[in-house]
Amino acid sequence: xxxSLMTHMVxxxxxxxxxxxxxxxxxxxxxxxxxxxxxxxxPSADGPAIQAACTEAxxxxxxxxxGWRLVETIRKECPAVPVFLMSYAxxxxxxxxxxxxxxxxxxxxxxxxxxxxxxxADEGLYEAGKKHGLAVVPVIVxxxxxGRLEAILALKPEWVYTAIRAGITGTHTxxxxxxxxFLANLNARTKVLAGFGIDSAQQVxxxxxxxxxxxVGSALVRIVAEAFQKGGKALVGREVExxxxxxxx
Amino acid sequence: xxxxPVYNDFFGPFGGRYVAEVLRxxxxxxxxxxxxAMADPAFLDELALVQKEYIGxxxxxxxxxxxxxxxxxxxxxxxxxxxxxxxxxxxxxxVGQILLARRMGKKRIIAETGxxxxxxxxxxxxxxxGFPCTVYMGEVDIARQRPNVYLMELYGAQVVSVKSGSRTxxxxxxxxxxxxxxxxxxxxxxxxxxxxxxxxxxxxxEFQAVIGREVVEQTRGLDVxxxxxxxxxxxxxxxxxxxxxxxxxxxxxxxEAGGRGPGLGENAVRMGGDARPGVVQGYKSxxxxxxxxxxxxxxxxxxxxxxxxxGPQLAYLGQTGRVEFxxxxxxxVIDAVKFFARNEGVVFALESAHAGAVAIKLxxxxxxxxxxxxxxxxxxxxxxxxxxxIITPEPWIGFLRREVExxxxxxx
Numbered sequence: 118x119x120x121s122l123m124t125h126m127v128x129x130x131x132x133x134x135x136x137x138x139x140x141x142x143x144x145x146x147x148x149x150x151x152x153x154x155x156x157x158x159x160p161s162a163d164g165p166a167i168q169a170a171c172t173e174a175x176x177x178x179x180x181x182x183x184g185w186r187l188v189e190t191i192r193k194e195c196p197a198v199p200v201f202l203m204s205y206a207x208x209x210x211x212x213x214x215x216x217x218x219x220x221x222x223x224x225x226x227x228x229x230x231x232x233x234x235x236x237x238a239d240e241g242l243y244e245a246g247k248k249h250g251l252a253v254v255p256v257i258v259x260x261x262x263x264g265r266l267e268a269i270l271a272l273k274p275e276w277v278y279t280a281i282r283a284g285i286t287g288t289h290t291x292x293x294x295x296x297x298x299f300l301a302n303l304n305a306r307t308k309v310l311a312g313f314g315i316d317s318a319q320q321v322x323x324x325x326x327x328x329x330x331x332x333v334g335s336a337l338v339r340i341v342a343e344a345f346q347k348g349g350k351a352l353v354g355r356e357v358e359x360x361x362x363x364x365x366x
Numbered sequence: 367x368x369x370x371p372v373y374n375d376f377f378g379p380f381g382g383r384y385v386a387e388v389l390r391x392x393x394x395x396x397x398x399x400x401x402x403a404m405a406d407p408a409f410l411d412e413l414a415l416v417q418k419e420y421i422g423x424x425x426x427x428x429x430x431x432x433x434x435x436x437x438x439x440x441x442x443x444x445x446x447x448x449x450x451x452x453x454x455x456x457x458x459x460x461v462g463q464i465l466l467a468r469r470m471g472k473k474r475i476i477a478e479t480g481x482x483x484x485x486x487x488x489x490x491x492x493x494x495x496g497f498p499c500t501v502y503m504g505e506v507d508i509a510r511q512r513p514n515v516y517l518m519e520l521y522g523a524q525v526v527s528v529k530s531g532s533r534t535x536x537x538x539x540x541x542x543x544x545x546x547x548x549x550x551x552x553x554x555x556x557x558x559x560x561x562x563x564x565x566x567x568x569x570x571x572e573f574q575a576v577i578g579r580e581v582v583e584q585t586r587g588l589d590v591x592x593x594x595x596x597x598x599x600x601x602x603x604x605x606x607x608x609x610x611x612x613x614x615x616x617x618x619x620x621x622e623a624g625g626r627g628p629g630l631g632e633n634a635v636r637m638g639g640d641a642r643p644g645v646v647q648g649y650k651s652x653x654x655x656x657x658x659x660x661x662x663x664x665x666x667x668x669x670x671x672x673x674x675x676x677g678p679q680l681a682y683l684g685q686t687g688r689v690e691f692x693x694x695x696x697x698x699v700i701d702a703v704k705f706f707a708r709n710e711g712v713v714f715a716l717e718s719a720h721a722g723a724v725a726i727k728l729x730x731x732x733x734x735x736x737x738x739x740x741x742x743x744x745x746x747x748x749x750x751x752x753x754x755x756i757i758t759p760e761p762w763i764g765f766l767r768r769e770v771e772x773x774x775x776x777x778x
Contacts, residue, residue, distance in 0.1 A: 158531060158661040159646060161540040162386045162547070168530050168540075181658045206384055206645040211659030232386040233648070240645065258388045265390070280388065282548075 119365045120325040123150040123201065123310055125334030127170040128187050129179030130156070130341065135350045136174075137187055139341055142354040144195040146361025149330060151191065152230065155184040155204040162205075162232045166335040170342065181208060185224045192225035199227040201254065206233040210240055218245035228252035230278055236269050243272060254278050254310065259299045270306060277303060278332070280313040292323050300327035321364050333364055370612075372404045372572050373397060375564045378685060380678035383563040385648045389543070392550035397565040399470045404572065409469065416461050417576060420494065421450050425577075427584035427739075432709040433729075440591055440732035442725055444706075445581055447602065448715060448745030455577060455602045455743045456487035456558060462573030464491040467554035474553040475499045478542040480507055480535030480598075481669035481717075482514025483744060484558030489523035499523040502541040504534040507669060513748060532663055535673050539647055559599025560677035563648030567604075567678050574605020581739060582609050591736040592617040592728065595743065596720040597691070598634070598670050600677030602743035607689065616739075617690060619728075620680060621720040623666030624693035630654065634664040636676040637684045637691035646674075651681040667696035667752065668716035670744075694723035700756055702726055703746060715744030716753065 124143040129136050143151055156171035156179050163171070188200055202221055209217045209231055221229060229251060234242045236255055246253035255269050256278045269277070281296055303309050304327060311324055312332025324331045337360060344356040376382055383393055403409040417423040426449060430442040447455045467475060475497045479485030485501040492499035501518055505527045508515055518525050531537040539562070546555040560570040581593070593610065595603035597620040607618045625633030630640050634654070641652040646661060654662040654674040666672040676684075683689040694702070702722035707713050714722050721740045729738055746753065754762040 157659070159536055159540050161543045161647065162388075164544070165530070172531055175660060205659075207653075207655065207659040207661070209659075210645045210650075211642070211655055211657065233384050233645070235385070235387050235390065238382055238384050256387055260391065261387060262391060265387075280386075 119147065120321050121149045121330040122147065122321065122361065122365050123152050123312070123330045123332040124148040124337055124361060125152040125154060125167075125203070125312075125332060126341070127154045127156055127167060127174055127338060128184045129174035129177060130170040131173055131345050132177050133179075133183055133187065135341070135345060135353055137190060138350050138354045139357055140187065140191040141194065142357035143337070143361055144191070144198045146358040147365040148198060148361055150199050150201060152201045152203050152332065152334070153184070153188060155181060155202065155208055157205040157208055159207070160205060164335055166338045166342070170338050181212065185220060188224040188226060200225060201228040201230055202226045203230040206231060206240070209234065209242065214241045215245045218242070218249045218251055222249040222251050226251065228254050228276060230254045230256060232256045236272055252276055256280055259296055274307060276308045276310055278310040278312065279303065279328070281311050282313045292320065297324070297327040300324070304328055318364050318366055322366060373401055373565055373568045377567075377679040377682035379643070380649070380651045380681045381564055381567055382650050383648065384645045384650065385563045386547070388547045389550070389563070389648075392546065393563055393565065395470070399466060400565050400569050403466050403469055409465065413462060413465055416465070417458070421457050421461060423450070423576065424580040424584070425449050427581070428710070428712065430706070430710050433706065436709060437726060437729040439730040439734065440728070440736040440738040441588075441734065442729055443585065443588070443737055443739045444710070444712065445577065445584075445606070445739060445741045446712070447577055448718065448742050452483070452487045452490050453745050453748060454483045454487070454715065455574060455605065456484045457490065458576055458605065459558060459570050459573040459601060460484070460487040460491045460556060463554065463556045463569070464495050464497065467497070467556065468495060470554065472552060472554040473497070474549070475556050476502070476542050476545050476549070476553055477556045477558060478502050478535065478538035479514075479558065480504070480538065480672065481748070482507065482511040482518070483670060483748065485523070485525070486514050486517045486521070488556050488558070489518040489521035492523060493521040500545070501525050502528050502538040502545070504528045504532070504538050506533040507535065507538070510752070511669060513751060536647070536661060543647070558601065560601045560604045560679065561599045561647070561649055561651065561675060567649065570601050571604045571608060571679065574601050575608035577602065577605045577741065578607060578609040581606065585737065585739060588737040589735060590616040590739055591732050592619055593739045593741070594619045594621060594721040594725050594728070595741040596621045596671060596717045597676065597680060598623070598673050598717065599675070600680040602741055604677060604679055606741040611683065611688060618683075618688060619690045619692055619724060620684070621724045622691060622693045623664070623668060623671035623720060624695040624698070625665040625667070626696060630656075631663050632665055633693065634666050634671050634673060635693050636674075637681070649678050651678045652676050667699055668720070670715070670717040671720065692724050694720040698723040700753065703753060704757065712742065713746035714742050715746045716749050718742045718744050719746070
């Protein structure tokens with residue numbers, strides 16, 4: 118059986134057209150879900166690769182409107198692949214939480230991942246998600262105190278994103294038996310997205326039985342960066358698709 | 367008298383703790399440790415001792431008689447906070463937090479810095495109390511604030527150049543948050559301004575409130591009409607204002623960086639400027655954002671006021687009207703530096719000179735029997751590479767050139 122894979126990408130990076138090509142390649146390679154990040158000027162939960170991509174996308178003129186256009190386009194072309202939108206509080210709050218959720222639903226987004234709007238400090242995001250039929254995905258860490266975890270699960274989230282290493286995205290993570298047990302327990306209660314530091318097919322294989330879906334982020338963003346430099350948009354498409362095939366197994 | 371809480375979390379609609387889940391536990395731990403320390407007489411006694419013998423508290427209150435006479439209105443008093451060890455008020459908070467970090471059993475300190483004053487203060491207390499110290503500083507700030515980098519390294523700190531984003535203070539904060547997300551078990555993040563996720567705004571205010579408490583003592587018998595302080599993130603002003611916030615008088619005036627004038631990117635005016643409410647770097651306040659919520663670049667001649675957000679308590683006090691906000695242009699600030707240097711023998715830091723510039727305008731409108739208190743949060747020695755090339759460009763550039771030539775000749 119192939120692994121269920123969620124692939125991360127940055128909208129507008131390195132430019133709009135190449136990011137659309139990236140989305141197509143991720144879907145063609147076999148991603149089960151696309152996680153599309155709307156770049157923010159200060160992405161403090163992201164590591165160097167994603168952060169640099171966000172800065173470049175903004176320098177290239179990315180606007181939130183472009184993000185909606187990208188999501189709508191890829192949803193039309195690949196309707197079988199659900200899209201999750203990742204961004205930061207500033208973008209959501211500035212646009213208005215309720216309006217942002219409504220617009221996301223309209224664009225065909227299945228879920229929102231906003232790490233700095235955690236349950237209880239979410240500015241009404243979880244309510245808005247419910248109202249508009251949009252999954253709001255809490256991001257947790259394995260070190261989360263059990264009382265806090267129960268409070269989050271009491272919201273009955275369809276998905277829970279587990280950042281399996283303390284710290285930021287993009288450095289290789291070692292998978293311990295304790296970690297796998299934590300994920301498996303959680304996965305019995307909700308659909309677990311497990312990511313942070315996953316960059317090889319071996320890791321994906323290791324994790325696939327403990328989580329509903331494995332998330333690969335920085336590793337793919339680095340491939341976009343390298344391929345774009347070497348061969349532009351066309352090479353990005355080929356290399357991204359090949360990497361996803363390899364990861365899915 | 368009811369005891370004021372040391373911890374509020376929210377100030378009206380502002381403040382809070384908008385962080386990724388990973389930072390929730392360390393902030394909970396910090397909140398608990400802060401509350402317990404502030405209720406422990408032994409902690410407060412040691413803090414008072416270090417304030418006295420290391421910082422040099424109380425800092426003096428200068429009656430600026432010449433300036434008052436020239437301006438012909440209210441009597442101007444200057445709280446000489448810049449005479450504190452390391453040259454600015456930043457040391458007050460650094461000392462408080464280092465004692466707290468030691469009490470919490472932390473083994474390592476990280477900090478962000480913009481202009482470098484907070485980095486210098488943190489590096490100094492880390493040297494004194496024996497902590498390894500990493501200071502994150504934007505690449506742009508490192509290039510323009512070399513003297514402070516030199517001092518931090520002299521104190522033994524490692525200064526890490528931050529090359530992401532706009533490569534300034536906000537990016538240094540992001541980098542420190544990233545470090546902390548992976549290191550909090552043994553590391554304390556010694557944040558320098560009265561902002562960020564709770565409990566930082568409350569904690570920084572409490573450690574800076576020593577300024578205001580001294581002002582209360584030092585102005586007994588005076589009829590104080592107004593108190594004026596510059597506002598970047600807001601650490602000096604909130605500490606200076608703290609004992610007066612719940613009273614109706616005196617007027618409390620915060621001065622923001624007017625920079626080169628109006629227009630997004632030309633200044634750092636958050637209150638009454640182009641700022642809007644938002645959630646950035648873990649707290650809700652007013653920020654300079656575009657209509658997508660992207661943080662905008664700011665400009666000020668003073669690196670310490672060059673930041674897109676304002677502390678949440680000040681945002682709230684601005685909204686309620688208890689704190690009035692004004693701004694001073696770069697050119698007015700340079701004039702204020704010159705005015706107080708020539709007439710009082712005191713060189714203000716560029717940040718603090720924003721307060722001086724507003725005092726120069728306000729004093730003549732007030733009667734002579736009223737007092738006006740300025741917080742000189744820092745002294746201007748640190749600014750010499752910026753102010754000298756504005757005030758006396760040719761001799762200064764000539765000096766720098768000769769220094770380099772002498773150095774190069776020596777190498778041959």
